[in-house]
Amino acid sequence: MIRIGDGDTTAYKMLVDRHLQPFLAFATRVTGDRSEAEDVMQEAFVRVWKTAGRWDMNRNTRFTTWFYRVVMNLCIDVKRKRKPTSDFDEAFDVQSEGPLPDDMLRDKQKAAHISAALSQLPERQRMAVTLCYLQELGNRQAADILEVSVGAVESLLVRGRTRLAEILAAEKDDLLKESVG
Incomplete structure (x- = not known):
């Protein structure tokens, strides 16, 4: 610098x-x-x-x-x-990268589900989860970035994981109902 x-x-x-x-x-x-x-x-x-x-x-x-x-x-x-955008706007955002279209679609759907679930978390929980799990930073560095204690980051992670599990479980139940019906 x-x-x-x-x-x-x-x-x-x-x-x-x-x-x-x-x-x-x-x-x-x-x-x-x-x-x-x-x-x-x-x-x-x-x-x-x-x-x-x-x-x-x-x-x-x-x-x-x-x-x-x-x-x-x-x-x-x-x-x-x-x-705010509608899902219709994003329906035309198609990219042709990757080996097989089916695999790409499956990966994109998984990423979309996770992204949607993450977006439902409160801002600080979302940042903690993103920094620690997606960016693979340690709790100490995440705490420094978020300007909180390590204990606070750990608490945010626990609450974030719990809420993500609830959101994804509800989506799974909804998807199973749709596929059966």
Whole structure:
């Protein structure tokens, strides 16, 4: 960050190359939209460039912790500004990637169910679950990002897992009823 603050574009490119993919995956999971996530990442890296000159090496916060916080807050802002969409709008969002269409459809349906279930969690539970289980961060780093204690993260995870299990169980029951009827 210090080198970037001094205008070192090579250091900036190295930082972007190292952090773009994992943080883009995180932003996509939080926003649920790849295009919005790309916009978030562009803004996040602009903020890195602008704040690098004021970066304090003596702070207790690691770069990745600070950057997760920046990306998380930008994602929350995007979601707040988002216009409601209908399922009909998303029906035409078809991509032709992957080996077999049936496998892709099954994977997409599973991801949609999980994403829908995650979206029903309160914001802090959703962030804790996303950081710890989808981004595979430790509880300590998630606590730093969320600015809460490790105990609070563990509590959020327990409540989040419990609520996800309830939501997914209800969906499973509804799907079984539909397939029988």
